Amino acid sequence: MTKKSAARIKKPIRRVLIANRGEIAVRVIRACRELGIETVQAYSEADAGSLAVTLADSSVCIGPARSAESYLNAAFLVSAALGRNVDAVHPGYGFLSENAEFAQMCERVGLIFVGPRADVIRSMGDKSMARKLAQEAGVQATPGSEGNVSGVEEAQAVADKIGYPVILKASAGGGGRGMRIVSDPGDLRDAFQEAAREAKGAFGDDSIYVEKYLTRIRHIEIQVLADDANVLHFGERDCSIQRRNQKLVEESPSPALSDELRAKFGAAALRLCKHVGYTSAGTIEFILDQDSGQFYFMEMNTRIQVEHPVTEMVTGVDLVKSQFRIAAGEPLGITQDQISMNGHAIECRINAEDFENGFAPCPGLITHYRSPGGPGVRVDSHLFSGYTVPPYYDSLLAKLICWGRTREEALARMQRALGELVIDGVKTTTEFHQLLLRHEQFQSGQFNTRYVEDMLLS
Protein backbone atom coordinates (compact mmCIF):
# COMPACT_ATOMS: atom_id res chain seq x y z
CA MET A 1 0.00 0.00 0.00
CA THR A 2 1.43 3.33 -1.02
CA LYS A 3 1.49 6.43 1.14
CA LYS A 4 -1.08 7.99 -1.18
CA SER A 5 -3.65 5.23 -0.71
CA ALA A 6 -3.20 5.31 3.05
CA ALA A 7 -4.27 8.94 2.96
CA ARG A 8 -7.18 8.23 0.63
CA ILE A 9 -10.40 9.85 1.78
CA LYS A 10 -13.49 7.71 1.57
CA LYS A 11 -16.67 9.49 0.58
CA PRO A 12 -19.58 7.07 0.91
CA ILE A 13 -22.18 7.41 -1.82
CA ARG A 14 -25.65 6.63 -0.49
CA ARG A 15 -27.82 8.38 -3.03
CA VAL A 16 -27.13 9.39 -6.62
CA LEU A 17 -28.85 11.59 -9.18
CA ILE A 18 -28.79 10.08 -12.66
CA ALA A 19 -28.32 12.99 -15.02
CA ASN A 20 -29.03 11.13 -18.22
CA ARG A 21 -31.69 9.03 -19.93
CA GLY A 22 -32.48 6.03 -22.08
CA GLU A 23 -30.50 2.83 -21.85
CA ILE A 24 -27.51 4.30 -19.98
CA ALA A 25 -29.78 5.56 -17.21
CA VAL A 26 -31.09 2.00 -16.82
CA ARG A 27 -27.47 0.73 -16.81
CA VAL A 28 -26.49 3.12 -14.03
CA ILE A 29 -29.58 2.22 -11.98
CA ARG A 30 -28.65 -1.47 -12.25
CA ALA A 31 -25.12 -0.80 -10.97
CA CYS A 32 -26.51 1.26 -8.09
CA ARG A 33 -29.00 -1.47 -7.15
CA GLU A 34 -26.15 -3.93 -6.84
CA LEU A 35 -24.10 -1.47 -4.78
CA GLY A 36 -26.98 -0.55 -2.49
CA ILE A 37 -26.99 3.06 -3.71
CA GLU A 38 -30.36 4.82 -3.77
CA THR A 39 -31.26 6.20 -7.19
CA VAL A 40 -32.97 9.47 -8.11
CA GLN A 41 -33.72 9.65 -11.82
CA ALA A 42 -33.72 13.14 -13.37
CA TYR A 43 -36.09 13.26 -16.32
CA SER A 44 -37.60 15.65 -18.84
CA GLU A 45 -41.35 15.70 -19.41
CA ALA A 46 -40.81 13.59 -22.56
CA ASP A 47 -39.33 10.79 -20.42
CA ALA A 48 -42.02 10.66 -17.72
CA GLY A 49 -43.03 7.17 -18.89
CA SER A 50 -39.50 5.84 -19.34
CA LEU A 51 -38.12 2.61 -17.93
CA ALA A 52 -35.47 4.50 -15.96
CA VAL A 53 -38.13 6.52 -14.13
CA THR A 54 -40.02 3.30 -13.38
CA LEU A 55 -36.95 1.45 -12.09
CA ALA A 56 -35.40 4.24 -10.03
CA ASP A 57 -36.18 4.58 -6.33
CA SER A 58 -37.50 8.06 -7.04
CA SER A 59 -37.43 10.63 -9.79
CA VAL A 60 -37.45 14.36 -10.33
CA CYS A 61 -38.77 16.24 -13.34
CA ILE A 62 -36.14 18.75 -14.37
CA GLY A 63 -37.70 20.42 -17.39
CA PRO A 64 -39.52 20.18 -20.70
CA ALA A 65 -38.51 17.87 -23.54
CA ARG A 66 -36.00 20.27 -25.07
CA SER A 67 -32.50 19.13 -24.05
CA ALA A 68 -31.28 22.69 -23.52
CA GLU A 69 -33.88 23.08 -20.79
CA SER A 70 -33.39 19.65 -19.29
CA TYR A 71 -30.53 17.18 -19.84
CA LEU A 72 -28.16 19.88 -21.09
CA ASN A 73 -29.00 22.34 -18.34
CA ALA A 74 -26.32 22.13 -15.66
CA ALA A 75 -28.09 24.51 -13.25
CA PHE A 76 -31.33 22.50 -13.34
CA LEU A 77 -29.54 19.20 -12.83
CA VAL A 78 -27.47 20.48 -9.91
CA SER A 79 -30.54 22.17 -8.46
CA ALA A 80 -32.42 18.88 -8.62
CA ALA A 81 -29.48 17.02 -7.07
CA LEU A 82 -29.31 19.46 -4.15
CA GLY A 83 -33.06 19.42 -3.67
CA ARG A 84 -32.99 15.65 -3.28
CA ASN A 85 -29.92 15.57 -1.03
CA VAL A 86 -27.92 13.20 -3.20
CA ASP A 87 -24.25 12.54 -2.59
CA ALA A 88 -23.27 12.08 -6.20
CA VAL A 89 -24.28 12.73 -9.79
CA HIS A 90 -23.70 10.24 -12.63
CA PRO A 91 -23.61 12.01 -16.00
CA GLY A 92 -23.86 8.94 -18.27
CA TYR A 93 -22.51 9.56 -21.78
CA GLY A 94 -23.26 12.42 -24.18
CA PHE A 95 -25.18 15.42 -22.76
CA LEU A 96 -23.05 16.97 -19.98
CA SER A 97 -20.83 13.96 -19.27
CA GLU A 98 -17.77 15.73 -20.71
CA ASN A 99 -18.76 19.25 -19.76
CA ALA A 100 -16.07 20.58 -17.43
CA GLU A 101 -18.33 23.39 -16.18
CA PHE A 102 -20.95 20.88 -15.07
CA ALA A 103 -18.34 18.76 -13.28
CA GLN A 104 -16.99 21.91 -11.66
CA MET A 105 -20.44 23.06 -10.58
CA CYS A 106 -20.97 19.70 -8.88
CA GLU A 107 -17.60 19.88 -7.17
CA ARG A 108 -18.25 23.43 -5.96
CA VAL A 109 -21.50 22.53 -4.22
CA GLY A 110 -20.04 19.41 -2.64
CA LEU A 111 -21.55 16.82 -4.96
CA ILE A 112 -19.41 13.91 -6.11
CA PHE A 113 -19.20 13.89 -9.92
CA VAL A 114 -18.89 10.26 -11.04
CA GLY A 115 -16.14 10.79 -13.55
CA PRO A 116 -12.75 12.49 -13.74
CA ARG A 117 -11.93 15.87 -12.20
CA ALA A 118 -13.16 18.95 -14.01
CA ASP A 119 -9.67 20.12 -14.97
CA VAL A 120 -8.88 16.78 -16.61
CA ILE A 121 -12.18 16.81 -18.50
CA ARG A 122 -11.32 20.31 -19.66
CA SER A 123 -7.86 19.52 -20.98
CA MET A 124 -8.81 16.22 -22.65
CA GLY A 125 -12.02 17.74 -23.98
CA ASP A 126 -10.03 20.27 -25.94
CA LYS A 127 -9.13 17.89 -28.75
CA SER A 128 -6.08 19.75 -29.96
CA MET A 129 -4.79 20.19 -26.39
CA ALA A 130 -5.26 16.46 -25.88
CA ARG A 131 -3.04 15.76 -28.90
CA LYS A 132 -0.32 17.93 -27.34
CA LEU A 133 -0.60 16.13 -24.00
CA ALA A 134 -0.33 12.79 -25.80
CA GLN A 135 2.87 13.90 -27.53
CA GLU A 136 4.24 15.01 -24.14
CA ALA A 137 3.49 11.55 -22.77
CA GLY A 138 5.40 9.93 -25.61
CA VAL A 139 2.23 8.84 -27.39
CA GLN A 140 2.34 9.77 -31.04
CA ALA A 141 -0.69 11.61 -32.35
CA THR A 142 -1.82 11.55 -35.98
CA PRO A 143 0.50 13.75 -38.06
CA GLY A 144 -1.03 17.22 -38.05
CA SER A 145 -0.94 20.72 -36.67
CA GLU A 146 0.54 21.49 -33.28
CA GLY A 147 -2.61 22.58 -31.52
CA ASN A 148 -5.14 24.81 -33.26
CA VAL A 149 -4.25 26.58 -36.46
CA SER A 150 -4.39 30.36 -36.33
CA GLY A 151 -6.24 30.56 -39.63
CA VAL A 152 -6.54 29.20 -43.13
CA GLU A 153 -2.95 30.16 -44.02
CA GLU A 154 -1.51 28.01 -41.23
CA ALA A 155 -3.91 25.22 -42.19
CA GLN A 156 -2.55 25.38 -45.73
CA ALA A 157 1.05 25.28 -44.50
CA VAL A 158 0.36 22.24 -42.29
CA ALA A 159 -1.51 20.46 -45.07
CA ASP A 160 1.34 21.08 -47.52
CA LYS A 161 3.80 19.66 -45.00
CA ILE A 162 1.90 16.48 -44.05
CA GLY A 163 0.37 15.91 -47.47
CA TYR A 164 -3.22 15.62 -48.69
CA PRO A 165 -5.81 14.40 -48.03
CA VAL A 166 -6.23 16.16 -44.68
CA ILE A 167 -9.10 16.37 -42.23
CA LEU A 168 -10.10 19.61 -40.51
CA LYS A 169 -11.47 19.01 -37.02
CA ALA A 170 -13.23 21.21 -34.49
CA SER A 171 -11.17 21.46 -31.33
CA ALA A 172 -14.31 21.69 -29.18
CA GLY A 173 -15.95 18.85 -31.04
CA GLY A 174 -15.62 15.13 -30.76
CA GLY A 175 -17.74 12.03 -31.21
CA GLY A 176 -17.25 12.28 -34.96
CA ARG A 177 -18.82 15.71 -35.41
CA GLY A 178 -17.55 18.99 -36.82
CA MET A 179 -15.16 17.52 -39.42
CA ARG A 180 -14.25 18.27 -43.04
CA ILE A 181 -12.15 16.11 -45.34
CA VAL A 182 -10.08 17.97 -47.94
CA SER A 183 -8.46 16.06 -50.81
CA ASP A 184 -7.70 18.94 -53.14
CA PRO A 185 -5.58 21.91 -51.97
CA GLY A 186 -7.91 24.19 -53.94
CA ASP A 187 -10.80 23.23 -51.64
CA LEU A 188 -9.02 23.98 -48.38
CA ARG A 189 -9.98 27.66 -47.99
CA ASP A 190 -13.72 27.04 -48.40
CA ALA A 191 -13.67 23.87 -46.30
CA PHE A 192 -11.84 25.69 -43.52
CA GLN A 193 -14.37 28.50 -43.41
CA GLU A 194 -17.28 26.05 -43.46
CA ALA A 195 -15.75 23.93 -40.71
CA ALA A 196 -15.08 26.98 -38.52
CA ARG A 197 -18.61 28.27 -39.02
CA GLU A 198 -20.13 24.86 -38.25
CA ALA A 199 -17.93 24.45 -35.18
CA LYS A 200 -18.96 27.86 -33.89
CA GLY A 201 -22.60 26.95 -34.32
CA ALA A 202 -22.41 23.46 -32.86
CA PHE A 203 -19.86 23.88 -30.07
CA GLY A 204 -19.63 27.63 -29.57
CA ASP A 205 -15.95 27.55 -30.54
CA ASP A 206 -14.54 27.89 -34.05
CA SER A 207 -11.02 26.58 -33.26
CA ILE A 208 -9.80 24.11 -35.87
CA TYR A 209 -6.84 21.74 -35.97
CA VAL A 210 -5.56 19.77 -38.94
CA GLU A 211 -4.72 16.07 -39.21
CA LYS A 212 -3.54 13.80 -41.99
CA TYR A 213 -6.56 11.93 -43.29
CA LEU A 214 -5.75 8.24 -43.35
CA THR A 215 -8.29 5.97 -44.98
CA ARG A 216 -7.12 2.40 -44.59
CA ILE A 217 -7.38 2.57 -40.84
CA ARG A 218 -8.94 0.69 -38.01
CA HIS A 219 -10.37 2.44 -34.99
CA ILE A 220 -8.88 0.83 -31.89
CA GLU A 221 -9.77 2.16 -28.47
CA ILE A 222 -8.41 1.21 -25.06
CA GLN A 223 -10.60 1.10 -21.95
CA VAL A 224 -9.00 2.38 -18.75
CA LEU A 225 -9.93 2.66 -15.10
CA ALA A 226 -7.92 4.79 -12.70
CA ASP A 227 -8.09 5.63 -9.03
CA ASP A 228 -5.91 8.33 -7.54
CA ALA A 229 -2.89 6.03 -7.36
CA ASN A 230 -3.04 3.54 -10.21
CA VAL A 231 -4.21 3.20 -13.78
CA LEU A 232 -5.26 -0.07 -15.42
CA HIS A 233 -6.23 -0.92 -18.96
CA PHE A 234 -8.78 -3.51 -19.96
CA GLY A 235 -7.72 -4.17 -23.51
CA GLU A 236 -9.11 -2.86 -26.74
CA ARG A 237 -12.34 -2.50 -28.61
CA ASP A 238 -12.26 -2.45 -32.40
CA CYS A 239 -14.82 0.10 -33.56
CA SER A 240 -14.00 0.16 -37.27
CA ILE A 241 -17.58 -0.60 -38.33
CA GLN A 242 -18.81 2.98 -38.69
CA ARG A 243 -21.00 5.11 -40.87
CA ARG A 244 -20.32 8.86 -41.04
CA ASN A 245 -18.06 8.58 -38.00
CA GLN A 246 -20.84 6.99 -35.93
CA LYS A 247 -20.08 3.53 -34.55
CA LEU A 248 -22.45 0.72 -35.47
CA VAL A 249 -20.68 -2.41 -34.24
CA GLU A 250 -17.84 -2.88 -31.76
CA GLU A 251 -15.87 -5.96 -30.78
CA SER A 252 -13.12 -7.17 -28.51
CA PRO A 253 -10.49 -8.40 -29.02
CA SER A 254 -9.67 -6.76 -32.33
CA PRO A 255 -9.06 -9.24 -35.17
CA ALA A 256 -6.21 -6.93 -36.23
CA LEU A 257 -4.11 -6.97 -33.05
CA SER A 258 -1.36 -9.33 -32.07
CA ASP A 259 -0.53 -9.68 -28.36
CA GLU A 260 2.56 -7.59 -28.97
CA LEU A 261 0.64 -4.75 -30.58
CA ARG A 262 -1.99 -4.94 -27.85
CA ALA A 263 0.68 -4.49 -25.20
CA LYS A 264 1.99 -1.39 -27.05
CA PHE A 265 -1.50 0.13 -27.22
CA GLY A 266 -2.06 -0.61 -23.54
CA ALA A 267 1.28 0.88 -22.51
CA ALA A 268 0.58 4.05 -24.54
CA ALA A 269 -2.85 4.44 -22.93
CA LEU A 270 -1.37 4.06 -19.44
CA ARG A 271 1.41 6.59 -20.18
CA LEU A 272 -1.12 9.19 -21.26
CA CYS A 273 -3.40 8.62 -18.26
CA LYS A 274 -0.52 8.88 -15.81
CA HIS A 275 0.73 12.04 -17.52
CA VAL A 276 -2.60 13.86 -17.15
CA GLY A 277 -3.51 12.42 -13.74
CA TYR A 278 -6.58 10.66 -15.06
CA THR A 279 -9.14 9.11 -12.71
CA SER A 280 -12.37 7.11 -13.20
CA ALA A 281 -13.32 5.33 -16.41
CA GLY A 282 -12.09 6.55 -19.76
CA THR A 283 -11.33 5.47 -23.30
CA ILE A 284 -8.34 6.39 -25.40
CA GLU A 285 -9.10 6.29 -29.13
CA PHE A 286 -6.36 5.44 -31.59
CA ILE A 287 -6.21 4.86 -35.30
CA LEU A 288 -4.21 1.93 -36.61
CA ASP A 289 -2.76 2.62 -40.05
CA GLN A 290 -2.87 -0.81 -41.68
CA ASP A 291 -0.50 0.28 -44.46
CA SER A 292 2.36 1.32 -42.17
CA GLY A 293 1.46 -0.69 -39.06
CA GLN A 294 1.74 2.52 -37.04
CA PHE A 295 -0.85 3.66 -34.56
CA TYR A 296 -1.69 7.21 -33.57
CA PHE A 297 -3.57 8.87 -30.73
CA MET A 298 -6.81 10.43 -31.90
CA GLU A 299 -8.77 11.55 -28.86
CA MET A 300 -9.73 10.60 -25.33
CA ASN A 301 -13.29 10.19 -24.07
CA THR A 302 -13.46 11.08 -20.39
CA ARG A 303 -16.69 9.21 -19.67
CA ILE A 304 -18.26 5.76 -19.73
CA GLN A 305 -18.95 4.88 -23.37
CA VAL A 306 -21.88 3.38 -25.20
CA GLU A 307 -19.86 0.26 -26.07
CA HIS A 308 -18.51 -0.39 -22.57
CA PRO A 309 -20.39 -3.75 -22.29
CA VAL A 310 -18.05 -5.29 -24.88
CA THR A 311 -15.13 -4.90 -22.47
CA GLU A 312 -17.24 -6.04 -19.53
CA MET A 313 -18.06 -9.27 -21.34
CA VAL A 314 -14.44 -10.22 -22.14
CA THR A 315 -12.79 -9.07 -18.91
CA GLY A 316 -15.54 -9.65 -16.35
CA VAL A 317 -15.17 -6.14 -14.93
CA ASP A 318 -18.23 -4.04 -14.11
CA LEU A 319 -17.11 -0.65 -15.37
CA VAL A 320 -20.04 1.36 -13.99
CA LYS A 321 -19.77 -0.15 -10.50
CA SER A 322 -16.04 0.56 -10.73
CA GLN A 323 -16.82 4.22 -11.50
CA PHE A 324 -18.87 4.44 -8.30
CA ARG A 325 -16.20 2.74 -6.21
CA ILE A 326 -13.52 5.07 -7.55
CA ALA A 327 -15.77 8.09 -6.96
CA ALA A 328 -16.29 6.95 -3.36
CA GLY A 329 -12.53 6.94 -2.82
CA GLU A 330 -12.05 3.17 -2.92
CA PRO A 331 -8.90 1.71 -4.48
CA LEU A 332 -9.13 -0.32 -7.70
CA GLY A 333 -8.06 -3.38 -5.73
CA ILE A 334 -6.54 -5.29 -8.65
CA THR A 335 -3.30 -5.16 -10.62
CA GLN A 336 -2.72 -5.15 -14.38
CA ASP A 337 -1.58 -8.77 -14.46
CA GLN A 338 -4.84 -9.87 -12.86
CA ILE A 339 -6.77 -8.57 -15.89
CA SER A 340 -7.21 -11.03 -18.72
CA MET A 341 -9.31 -11.11 -21.84
CA ASN A 342 -11.41 -14.23 -22.21
CA GLY A 343 -13.28 -15.17 -25.37
CA HIS A 344 -14.75 -12.70 -27.84
CA ALA A 345 -17.56 -10.16 -27.55
CA ILE A 346 -19.37 -8.15 -30.18
CA GLU A 347 -21.99 -5.41 -29.84
CA CYS A 348 -24.59 -4.28 -32.35
CA ARG A 349 -26.25 -0.90 -31.79
CA ILE A 350 -29.92 -1.19 -32.69
CA ASN A 351 -31.23 2.25 -33.67
CA ALA A 352 -34.68 3.53 -34.58
CA GLU A 353 -33.54 4.32 -38.10
CA ASP A 354 -34.60 3.40 -41.61
CA PHE A 355 -31.34 2.03 -43.00
CA GLU A 356 -32.84 1.68 -46.47
CA ASN A 357 -33.62 5.38 -46.43
CA GLY A 358 -30.36 7.04 -45.43
CA PHE A 359 -30.70 5.85 -41.83
CA ALA A 360 -33.45 8.44 -41.27
CA PRO A 361 -34.56 8.50 -37.60
CA CYS A 362 -37.93 6.83 -36.93
CA PRO A 363 -39.24 7.67 -33.46
CA GLY A 364 -42.66 6.32 -32.49
CA LEU A 365 -44.62 3.77 -30.50
CA ILE A 366 -43.06 0.33 -29.92
CA THR A 367 -46.10 -1.89 -30.17
CA HIS A 368 -44.23 -5.05 -29.32
CA TYR A 369 -40.75 -5.66 -27.90
CA ARG A 370 -39.19 -9.04 -27.31
CA SER A 371 -35.55 -9.25 -26.27
CA PRO A 372 -33.36 -12.24 -27.15
CA GLY A 373 -31.71 -14.38 -24.50
CA GLY A 374 -29.82 -17.57 -23.86
CA PRO A 375 -26.13 -18.24 -23.36
CA GLY A 376 -23.74 -15.41 -24.03
CA VAL A 377 -26.45 -12.87 -24.87
CA ARG A 378 -26.72 -9.51 -23.10
CA VAL A 379 -29.23 -6.80 -23.94
CA ASP A 380 -28.87 -3.24 -22.62
CA SER A 381 -32.07 -1.42 -23.46
CA HIS A 382 -34.74 0.89 -22.11
CA LEU A 383 -37.45 -0.51 -24.36
CA PHE A 384 -40.70 -2.19 -23.34
CA SER A 385 -43.87 -3.00 -25.24
CA GLY A 386 -45.96 0.14 -25.38
CA TYR A 387 -43.05 2.54 -24.99
CA THR A 388 -43.02 5.60 -27.22
CA VAL A 389 -39.58 6.58 -28.48
CA PRO A 390 -39.50 10.38 -28.17
CA PRO A 391 -38.31 12.43 -31.16
CA TYR A 392 -36.14 14.79 -29.09
CA TYR A 393 -33.11 12.62 -28.38
CA ASP A 394 -30.88 10.02 -30.00
CA SER A 395 -32.20 6.98 -31.83
CA LEU A 396 -30.47 4.23 -29.85
CA LEU A 397 -33.03 1.58 -28.90
CA ALA A 398 -30.94 -1.29 -27.64
CA LYS A 399 -27.41 -2.66 -27.48
CA LEU A 400 -27.17 -6.32 -28.28
CA ILE A 401 -23.92 -7.82 -26.97
CA CYS A 402 -22.93 -11.43 -27.59
CA TRP A 403 -20.02 -13.37 -26.16
CA GLY A 404 -18.46 -16.57 -27.41
CA ARG A 405 -15.33 -18.57 -26.72
CA THR A 406 -14.20 -17.63 -30.22
CA ARG A 407 -15.10 -14.85 -32.67
CA GLU A 408 -17.01 -17.40 -34.74
CA GLU A 409 -19.14 -18.43 -31.78
CA ALA A 410 -19.81 -14.79 -30.84
CA LEU A 411 -20.90 -14.03 -34.42
CA ALA A 412 -23.13 -17.12 -34.53
CA ARG A 413 -24.75 -16.09 -31.26
CA MET A 414 -25.26 -12.55 -32.56
CA GLN A 415 -27.01 -13.91 -35.64
CA ARG A 416 -29.25 -16.02 -33.42
CA ALA A 417 -29.96 -13.09 -31.09
CA LEU A 418 -30.74 -10.70 -33.95
CA GLY A 419 -33.19 -13.28 -35.25
CA GLU A 420 -34.94 -13.47 -31.87
CA LEU A 421 -35.09 -9.72 -31.36
CA VAL A 422 -38.51 -8.20 -32.03
CA ILE A 423 -39.08 -4.45 -32.15
CA ASP A 424 -42.41 -3.68 -33.82
CA GLY A 425 -43.79 -0.24 -34.48
CA VAL A 426 -40.69 1.62 -35.65
CA LYS A 427 -38.12 0.93 -38.33
CA THR A 428 -34.88 -0.38 -36.86
CA THR A 429 -31.38 -1.24 -38.03
CA THR A 430 -31.78 -4.91 -36.98
CA GLU A 431 -31.90 -6.10 -40.58
CA PHE A 432 -28.86 -4.00 -41.47
CA HIS A 433 -26.87 -5.82 -38.77
CA GLN A 434 -28.12 -9.17 -40.07
CA LEU A 435 -26.85 -8.27 -43.55
CA LEU A 436 -23.55 -7.09 -42.12
CA LEU A 437 -23.01 -10.27 -40.12
CA ARG A 438 -23.63 -12.44 -43.17
CA HIS A 439 -21.14 -10.46 -45.27
CA GLU A 440 -18.01 -12.45 -45.98
CA GLN A 441 -15.63 -9.56 -45.45
CA PHE A 442 -17.04 -8.81 -42.02
CA GLN A 443 -16.80 -12.47 -41.08
CA SER A 444 -13.15 -12.49 -42.16
CA GLY A 445 -12.36 -9.71 -39.69
CA GLN A 446 -10.47 -7.85 -42.41
CA PHE A 447 -12.00 -4.41 -42.71
CA ASN A 448 -11.28 -0.76 -42.06
CA THR A 449 -13.34 2.31 -41.21
CA ARG A 450 -14.38 2.80 -44.87
CA TYR A 451 -15.81 -0.73 -45.10
CA VAL A 452 -19.45 0.00 -44.30
CA GLU A 453 -19.79 3.03 -46.57
CA ASP A 454 -17.66 1.74 -49.45
CA MET A 455 -18.37 -1.99 -49.47
CA LEU A 456 -21.68 -2.54 -47.79
CA LEU A 457 -23.85 0.47 -48.48
CA SER A 458 -22.68 1.50 -51.93
Added chain:
Amino acid sequence: MSECKLSYAELLQIVKVFEASSEFSELHLKYGDAEVDLRKHGAAPASVPLGRKAPEKADAASSAPASPPESAIAFPPGAWVVKSPMVGIFYCAPEPGATPFVKVGQRTAADTTVCIIEVMKLMNSIQAGSSGAVTHVLVKDGEAVEFGQALVVIDPNA
Protein backbone atom coordinates in the same frame (compact mmCIF):
# COMPACT_ATOMS: atom_id res chain seq x y z
CA MET B 1 -47.50 -4.07 -19.14
CA SER B 2 -50.26 -6.16 -17.53
CA GLU B 3 -53.69 -6.55 -19.11
CA CYS B 4 -56.00 -3.75 -17.88
CA LYS B 5 -59.57 -3.98 -18.99
CA LEU B 6 -62.37 -1.57 -18.15
CA SER B 7 -65.85 -3.10 -18.27
CA TYR B 8 -68.80 -1.15 -19.66
CA ALA B 9 -70.45 -1.26 -16.24
CA GLU B 10 -67.35 0.20 -14.62
CA LEU B 11 -67.21 2.90 -17.27
CA LEU B 12 -70.85 3.84 -16.64
CA GLN B 13 -70.13 4.00 -12.93
CA ILE B 14 -67.24 6.40 -13.54
CA VAL B 15 -69.39 8.60 -15.73
CA LYS B 16 -72.19 8.66 -13.10
CA VAL B 17 -69.79 9.63 -10.30
CA PHE B 18 -68.27 12.34 -12.45
CA GLU B 19 -71.69 13.71 -13.44
CA ALA B 20 -72.82 13.79 -9.83
CA SER B 21 -69.75 15.62 -8.65
CA SER B 22 -69.95 19.41 -8.51
CA GLU B 23 -66.27 19.77 -7.79
CA PHE B 24 -64.85 18.47 -11.05
CA SER B 25 -65.47 19.78 -14.55
CA GLU B 26 -63.04 17.59 -16.45
CA LEU B 27 -61.88 13.95 -16.28
CA HIS B 28 -59.09 12.29 -18.21
CA LEU B 29 -58.60 8.59 -17.55
CA LYS B 30 -56.25 6.14 -19.24
CA TYR B 31 -56.58 2.53 -18.18
CA GLY B 32 -54.84 -0.13 -20.23
CA ASP B 33 -55.73 0.71 -23.79
CA ALA B 34 -58.95 2.49 -22.84
CA GLU B 35 -58.90 6.25 -22.81
CA VAL B 36 -61.78 8.24 -21.32
CA ASP B 37 -62.19 11.96 -21.74
CA LEU B 38 -65.14 13.68 -20.06
CA ARG B 39 -65.90 17.37 -19.84
CA LYS B 40 -68.90 19.08 -18.35
CA HIS B 41 -70.83 21.34 -20.69
CA GLY B 42 -69.67 24.94 -20.47
CA ALA B 43 -66.66 24.20 -18.29
CA ALA B 44 -63.35 25.83 -19.23
CA PRO B 45 -60.45 23.38 -19.61
CA ALA B 46 -58.82 22.94 -16.26
CA SER B 47 -55.14 23.51 -15.79
CA VAL B 48 -54.95 20.82 -13.16
CA PRO B 49 -51.78 18.89 -13.93
CA LEU B 50 -52.28 15.23 -14.69
CA GLY B 51 -49.95 12.66 -13.16
CA ARG B 52 -46.33 13.19 -14.07
CA LYS B 53 -45.77 9.47 -13.70
CA ALA B 54 -46.31 6.95 -16.50
CA PRO B 55 -49.95 6.11 -17.21
CA GLU B 56 -49.44 2.51 -16.12
CA LYS B 57 -48.78 3.81 -12.63
CA ALA B 58 -52.25 5.35 -12.34
CA ASP B 59 -54.52 3.78 -9.75
CA ALA B 60 -57.29 2.84 -12.12
CA ALA B 61 -59.61 1.70 -9.36
CA SER B 62 -60.20 5.28 -8.30
CA SER B 63 -62.63 7.47 -10.14
CA ALA B 64 -60.48 10.57 -9.75
CA PRO B 65 -58.12 11.68 -12.51
CA ALA B 66 -54.66 10.07 -12.32
CA SER B 67 -52.70 12.85 -10.65
CA PRO B 68 -50.23 13.70 -7.90
CA PRO B 69 -51.45 13.63 -4.26
CA GLU B 70 -52.37 17.32 -4.14
CA SER B 71 -55.39 16.80 -6.41
CA ALA B 72 -57.00 14.78 -3.63
CA ILE B 73 -57.69 18.33 -2.47
CA ALA B 74 -60.81 19.69 -4.17
CA PHE B 75 -59.87 22.55 -6.47
CA PRO B 76 -62.69 24.92 -7.45
CA PRO B 77 -64.05 24.51 -11.00
CA GLY B 78 -61.81 26.28 -13.52
CA ALA B 79 -59.02 26.55 -10.96
CA TRP B 80 -55.82 28.18 -12.18
CA VAL B 81 -52.79 26.25 -10.94
CA VAL B 82 -49.43 28.00 -10.80
CA LYS B 83 -46.88 25.36 -11.75
CA SER B 84 -43.15 25.60 -11.18
CA PRO B 85 -41.35 26.51 -14.41
CA MET B 86 -38.11 25.07 -13.09
CA VAL B 87 -36.65 22.57 -10.62
CA GLY B 88 -35.46 24.32 -7.48
CA ILE B 89 -36.33 25.49 -3.98
CA PHE B 90 -39.68 27.16 -3.20
CA TYR B 91 -39.71 30.25 -1.01
CA CYS B 92 -43.00 31.79 0.08
CA ALA B 93 -41.51 35.15 1.04
CA PRO B 94 -38.95 37.62 -0.40
CA GLU B 95 -36.60 36.96 2.53
CA PRO B 96 -36.45 34.55 5.46
CA GLY B 97 -38.87 35.76 8.13
CA ALA B 98 -40.59 38.31 5.86
CA THR B 99 -44.33 38.36 5.14
CA PRO B 100 -45.25 35.69 2.59
CA PHE B 101 -46.05 36.95 -0.91
CA VAL B 102 -49.53 35.46 -0.77
CA LYS B 103 -51.77 33.61 1.64
CA VAL B 104 -55.02 31.71 1.23
CA GLY B 105 -57.88 34.08 0.53
CA GLN B 106 -55.66 36.85 -0.78
CA ARG B 107 -56.58 38.47 -4.10
CA THR B 108 -54.05 38.47 -6.93
CA ALA B 109 -53.57 40.17 -10.26
CA ALA B 110 -52.00 38.24 -13.12
CA ASP B 111 -48.60 39.82 -12.42
CA THR B 112 -48.68 39.40 -8.63
CA THR B 113 -45.57 37.59 -7.41
CA VAL B 114 -46.71 34.47 -5.57
CA CYS B 115 -43.36 32.88 -4.72
CA ILE B 116 -39.69 32.59 -5.52
CA ILE B 117 -38.05 29.51 -7.02
CA GLU B 118 -34.33 29.38 -6.38
CA VAL B 119 -32.11 27.58 -8.88
CA MET B 120 -28.46 27.48 -7.87
CA LYS B 121 -28.54 30.71 -5.89
CA LEU B 122 -30.48 32.50 -8.66
CA MET B 123 -33.84 33.74 -7.39
CA ASN B 124 -36.73 33.63 -9.85
CA SER B 125 -39.97 35.47 -9.06
CA ILE B 126 -43.02 33.51 -10.14
CA GLN B 127 -46.16 35.43 -11.12
CA ALA B 128 -49.74 34.31 -10.48
CA GLY B 129 -50.67 34.31 -14.16
CA SER B 130 -54.31 34.99 -13.31
CA SER B 131 -56.35 37.40 -11.27
CA GLY B 132 -58.55 35.93 -8.55
CA ALA B 133 -58.18 34.64 -5.04
CA VAL B 134 -55.62 32.20 -3.69
CA THR B 135 -57.31 28.97 -2.59
CA HIS B 136 -54.27 26.80 -1.85
CA VAL B 137 -50.55 27.16 -1.21
CA LEU B 138 -49.40 23.59 -1.81
CA VAL B 139 -45.72 23.74 -0.95
CA LYS B 140 -43.87 24.53 2.28
CA ASP B 141 -41.26 27.27 2.49
CA GLY B 142 -37.81 25.88 1.62
CA GLU B 143 -39.20 22.72 0.00
CA ALA B 144 -37.55 21.33 -3.13
CA VAL B 145 -39.91 21.34 -6.11
CA GLU B 146 -39.67 19.81 -9.56
CA PHE B 147 -40.49 21.18 -13.01
CA GLY B 148 -44.24 21.32 -13.48
CA GLN B 149 -45.09 20.84 -9.81
CA ALA B 150 -48.26 22.59 -8.62
CA LEU B 151 -47.36 25.45 -6.24
CA VAL B 152 -50.32 27.76 -5.73
CA VAL B 153 -53.98 27.49 -6.76
CA ILE B 154 -56.05 30.53 -7.70
CA ASP B 155 -59.79 30.73 -8.20
CA PRO B 156 -60.24 33.13 -11.12
CA ASN B 157 -63.94 33.42 -10.44
CA ALA B 158 -63.66 34.54 -6.84
